[in-house]
Amino acid sequence: MATAVGTLSHTEDRSRIWEWMTTVDHKKIAALYGVTGFIFFLIGGIEATLVRTQLAVPNGNVIDADLFNQLFTTHALTMIFLAIMPMGASFFNYLIPLQIGARDVAFPRLNALGYWTYLTGAVMLTSSFFLGGAPNGGWFAYAPLTSLEYAAGKNLDFYTVSLLILGVSSLMGSLNFAVTIINMRAPGMTMMRLPVYMWMTLVVSFLLILSLPIITVALVQLYFDRNFGTNFFTPDTGGDPILWQHIFWLFGHPEVYVLILPSMGIVSEVLPVMSRKPLFGYSAIVFAGAAIGVLGFAVWSHHMFTTGLGTVPQIVFSASTMAIGIPTGIKIFNWLGTMYGGNIRFTTATYFSVAFIFLFTIGGISGVMHASPAVDGQHQDSYFVVAHIHYVLFGGAIMGIFSGIFYWFPKMTGRFLNETSGKWTFWLLFVGMNLTFFPMHFLGLAGMPRRIYTYDEGLGWETWNLVATIGVYVIVVGVSVFIVNFFRTMRQPQTAGDNPWDAATLEWATSSPPPEHNFDVVPEVHDRDPLWYNRDHGIAPAAKPEHLHIHLPPPSYMPLIVAMGVALLGIGGLSHVAVAVLGMAVVVYGIWGWALEPTE
Amino acid sequence: MGRSGAGRVIAIVVSLVITAATVGLLYIAFVDSANTPQTTFQAMSENGQKAQDVYTLIFILAGIVFAGVMALTLIFSLVYRERAGGKALQLHGNSKLEVLWTFIPVLIVVVMAVPTFQVIAETTGAAPEESLTVHAVGHQWWFEFDYPELGVVTASDLHLPVDRPVRVILQSKDVIHSFWVPQLSGKVDMVPGHDNQLWFTPNTPGEYLGQCAEFCGLSHANMRFRVFVHTEADFDAWVQGQLAEAATPAEGLAAEGAQQFTLSGCIGCHTVKGNALAMGVVGPNLTHFASRTRLAGGMAENNEAELRRWLSNPPAMKPGSIMPNLNLSPEAIDKLVAYLQTLQ
Numbered sequence: 001m002a003t004a005v006g007t008l009s010h011t012e013d014r015s016r017i018w019e020w021m022t023t024v025d026h027k028k029i030a031a032l033y034g035v036t037g038f039i040f041f042l043i044g045g046i047e048a049t050l051v052r053t054q055l056a057v058p059n060g061n062v063i064d065a066d067l068f069n070q071l072f073t074t075h076a077l078t079m080i081f082l083a084i085m086p087m088g089a090s091f092f093n094y095l096i097p098l099q100i101g102a103r104d105v106a107f108p109r110l111n112a113l114g115y116w117t118y119l120t121g122a123v124m125l126t127s128s129f130f131l132g133g134a135p136n137g138g139w140f141a142y143a144p145l146t147s148l149e150y151a152a153g154k155n156l157d158f159y160t161v162s163l164l165i166l167g168v169s170s171l172m173g174s175l176n177f178a179v180t181i182i183n184m185r186a187p188g189m190t191m192m193r194l195p196v197y198m199w200m201t202l203v204v205s206f207l208l209i210l211s212l213p214i215i216t217v218a219l220v221q222l223y224f225d226r227n228f229g230t231n232f233f234t235p236d237t238g239g240d241p242i243l244w245q246h247i248f249w250l251f252g253h254p255e256v257y258v259l260i261l262p263s264m265g266i267v268s269e270v271l272p273v274m275s276r277k278p279l280f281g282y283s284a285i286v287f288a289g290a291a292i293g294v295l296g297f298a299v300w301s302h303h304m305f306t307t308g309l310g311t312v313p314q315i316v317f318s319a320s321t322m323a324i325g326i327p328t329g330i331k332i333f334n335w336l337g338t339m340y341g342g343n344i345r346f347t348t349a350t351y352f353s354v355a356f357i358f359l360f361t362i363g364g365i366s367g368v369m370h371a372s373p374a375v376d377g378q379h380q381d382s383y384f385v386v387a388h389i390h391y392v393l394f395g396g397a398i399m400g401i402f403s404g405i406f407y408w409f410p411k412m413t414g415r416f417l418n419e420t421s422g423k424w425t426f427w428l429l430f431v432g433m434n435l436t437f438f439p440m441h442f443l444g445l446a447g448m449p450r451r452i453y454t455y456d457e458g459l460g461w462e463t464w465n466l467v468a469t470i471g472v473y474v475i476v477v478g479v480s481v482f483i484v485n486f487f488r489t490m491r492q493p494q495t496a497g498d499n500p501w502d503a504a505t506l507e508w509a510t511s512s513p514p515p516e517h518n519f520d521v522v523p524e525v526h527d528r529d530p531l532w533y534n535r536d537h538g539i540a541p542a543a544k545p546e547h548l549h550i551h552l553p554p555p556s557y558m559p560l561i562v563a564m565g566v567a568l569l570g571i572g573g574l575s576h577v578a579v580a581v582l583g584m585a586v587v588v589y590g591i592w593g594w595a596l597e598p599t600e
Numbered sequence: 601m602g603r604s605g606a607g608r609v610i611a612i613v614v615s616l617v618i619t620a621a622t623v624g625l626l627y628i629a630f631v632d633s634a635n636t637p638q639t640t641f642q643a644m645s646e647n648g649q650k651a652q653d654v655y656t657l658i659f660i661l662a663g664i665v666f667a668g669v670m671a672l673t674l675i676f677s678l679v680y681r682e683r684a685g686g687k688a689l690q691l692h693g694n695s696k697l698e699v700l701w702t703f704i705p706v707l708i709v710v711v712m713a714v715p716t717f718q719v720i721a722e723t724t725g726a727a728p729e730e731s732l733t734v735h736a737v738g739h740q741w742w743f744e745f746d747y748p749e750l751g752v753v754t755a756s757d758l759h760l761p762v763d764r765p766v767r768v769i770l771q772s773k774d775v776i777h778s779f780w781v782p783q784l785s786g787k788v789d790m791v792p793g794h795d796n797q798l799w800f801t802p803n804t805p806g807e808y809l810g811q812c813a814e815f816c817g818l819s820h821a822n823m824r825f826r827v828f829v830h831t832e833a834d835f836d837a838w839v840q841g842q843l844a845e846a847a848t849p850a851e852g853l854a855a856e857g858a859q860q861f862t863l864s865g866c867i868g869c870h871t872v873k874g875n876a877l878a879m880g881v882v883g884p885n886l887t888h889f890a891s892r893t894r895l896a897g898g899m900a901e902n903n904e905a906e907l908r909r910w911l912s913n914p915p916a917m918k919p920g921s922i923m924p925n926l927n928l929s930p931e932a933i934d935k936l937v938a939y940l941q942t943l944q
Contacts, residue, residue: 065919066818142775142814144792150740150774242791275688277689278692279692280692280693282692283693306778306789307789308791308794315720318716323709325708326705333701336676337697339676339680341688341689341691342680342688343687343688346681361665361669365662365666368708368712369658369659372713373716373724375716376786377786378655380786442630442633444640445641446636447638447809449780449812450815451815454821454822459638460635464633
């Protein structure tokens with residue numbers, strides 16, 4: 001049942017919804033990831049807004065301690081696992097085949113399964129608010145606060161089960177991405193001609209492949225501790241709460257780079273195109289990204305400087321953490337080097353990328369500051385660290401994602417987002433995020449601990465807390481302007497053209513939006529910036545052949561069935577074992593059907 | 601190739617002025633925040649001062665990098681902004697330059713690392729022999745302080761002598777807490793089943809604010825304490841006071857309160873030395889309750905009004921409080937307040 005291009009008979013008799021539910025097209029799956037991720041970005045934003053509203057004034061009374069703890073925990077989980085990672089996966093999905101000159105990812109059905117399991121985990125995690133209470137032990141879920149003794153409800157079981165499901169989803173995605181990038185590059189595209197964005201995707205994929213099994217083990221252990229009476233982390237019975245911290249951060253720190261590296265890749269695509277010159281120091285940026293990935297596995301204990309590590313481990317992990325500052329510094333200099341001597345078009349995408357350099361640097365600086373345990377003794381668990389992570393994740397990851405949205409939107413939809421509105425979004429987000437997060441440095445300096453639902457007056461914390469809360473509302477306005485821009489743009493005609501930015505990478509060699517098969521003729525690559533090479537050497541795009549015989553994988557509902565089985569498994573893990581058994585049966589049925597599905 | 605001549609000079613000057621103004625304003629705000637009651641930047645102990653010297657150095661380096669990157673970003677944005685007929689310089693990199701700017705972060709990191717490692721080596725080892733030992737024990741959600749050499753047990757207020765090293769053994773009875781008095785020392789966690797240690801030598805008498813720094817559940821925000829650093833004579837006097845047993849009042853409302861203390865079951869959780877029935881160890885030792893400045897895990901001032909509010913419904917004041925609402929009658933509260941206030 002192959003879908004031959006040009007004969008649309010298969011799609012016409014399917015309903016639109018069925019088409020989306022059974023799609024294995026990487027571009028459609030990217031759209032699903034992107035829209036779902038953005039919706040969860042809004043949910044995470046609502047959670048943050050409630051948290052900040054409670055903290056606007058001393059002894060605030062907007063929400064109670066219990067809801068506050070649920071909200072700050074789910075804010076982190078939502079932003080990390082349900083918003084930033086899926087939005088990253090959306091770009092990966094969309095761009096990998098297009099940037100390397102392939103027709104799809106290596107395992108299209110696995111790709112679909114990745115999305116549906118993500119949706120399952122995301123809905124499960126968020127539904128906990130309505131099913132007895134959301135996770136309330138912090139996203140790091142330190143033992144023994146998460147043991148049955150101190151956390152009796154189902155809150156923490158929602159945490160373990162949904163994170164396990166989300167982990168499976170990310171693992172499938174990363175394997176797929178790594179295999180695709182390594183094996184399916186267009187002729188001539190050597191590894192050192194890969195776009196930097198592809199390199200960062202590859203590094204992120206390996207980080208996830210290596211780190212997700214670690215958190216999976218930890219989550220299973222925690223689930224067993226809570227449900228089957230094992231004793232991995234409870235000290236009364238010989239378990240060790242510090243063990244949890246080691247396992248968690250051995251995953252948790254690479255995870256930080258999973259969140260930031262994709263945006264570093266986006267900036268490395270946008271800046272050269274908008275500056276109209278090649279990326280400065282391509283190899284340095286690539287190797288620096290890989291070095292960050294490797295070092296990311298050697299620094300986890302800097303999250304634990306205050307746990308009584310001892311003198312030597314403190315020095316070792318301090319040294320390895322400071323070392324990460326070196327490749328990071330190299331990247332920052334190279335982005336500045338890319339701007340140097342350019343003829344820079346200041347589009348909305350450029351604004352976000354330039355702001356990324358500056359804001360991410362602030363997060364990088366504070367990160368290197370608390371690499372020193374002497375300083376970290378004051379910073380750890382204070383608002384200084386809250387400022388730090390938000391400069392990295394909002395100033396870095398989110399600014400990069402917005403840059404990517406404005407940059408690739410014409411490719412994805414054939415339409416330009418409105419630039420005037422886009423610049424409003426930029427300035428509102430830029431001012432809003434600085435108002436929200438810069439004062440947190442001052443609060444940390446003034447000794448305000450994190451994760452407190454209330455504080456007394458008279459500690460010098462009033463002004464900056466109020467400013468931070470006002471900042472959040474500015475961000476809310478900025479995001480709203482973007483949403484309006486999106487819906488208005490989607491009603492415009494598709495006039496963008498193939499390569500509106502005069503960009504250099506292969507995705508701009510095909511139509512906007514690209515056809516289902518991506519390229520009529522798979523392009524040949526002669527240079528790191530293939531389209532600029534072709535432009536400068538007068539190489540015309542290959543003519544469209546008269547007959548296209550391109551076989552694309554047919555749609556399949558098996559991924560959906562497997563994901564439903566996974567959902568039942570999860571529900572079983574939270575309720576009764578019989579449901580889990582049913583879920584297992586559905587998973588087996590789905591995989592069976594999947595294996596026997598005809599590909600032709 | 602960007603703006604040239606006057607345009608370029610103006611762009612650079614504007615960028616530098618904006619950067620200088622930003623750094624200046626941030627500096628003012630930082631100084632202002634360092635002058636607050638729970639400041640992390642006014643060390644009042646020797647080890648704290650050593651850490652703060654490193655902190656200061658790192659702050660200066662951070663400020664330089666911040667200003668440098670901000671100025672360059674602004675200058676490049678203004679100078680190389682698109683112009684009609686402008687041409688971009690086509691270059692792929694510059695090996696010399698790239699090697700140079702690999703060394704800039706290396707240099708910064710080395711300048712940070714050397715003093716950091718020195719301070720860690722000096723301050724995280726064993727405490728000096730002559731140290732005063734205090735066991736600080738974290739409970740959900742209050743701090744207990746036990747001086748094993750002196751036979752004193754108290755809560756929420758920690759009293760220390762000036763100019764004598766103190767060895768704080770950190771323990772927890774339930775979940776992980778963290779002991780943090782920013783002006784005296786960086787924080788160290790209190791981990792159940794695993795004693796941690798921290799030492800410092802307070803060098804200035806005074807009152808310092810402390811707070812739990814590791815998320816520990818519902819009332820994490822309410823888990824606070826104070827440290828009082830005394831001259832040696834004052835500290836000895838305080839110890840003598842704490843060693844005395846509590847006298848059971850013979851008559852009046854306070855005497856009825858002592859009976860109420862038994863009747864309402866307070867004795868099950870609280871110890872009052874001198875009251876043979878009160879031997880509980882779940883809640884704070886109340887032998888010298890009235891001599892403390894704070895109650896309810898350090899969240900409120902220890903005065904009659906707050907004490908009444910606390911006794912009338914503890915979980916309403918401190919969410920999740922392990923002390924339940926005993927539904928005490930107003931008369932019972934009157935009696936208990938009278939009794940508790942005799943426990944000097």
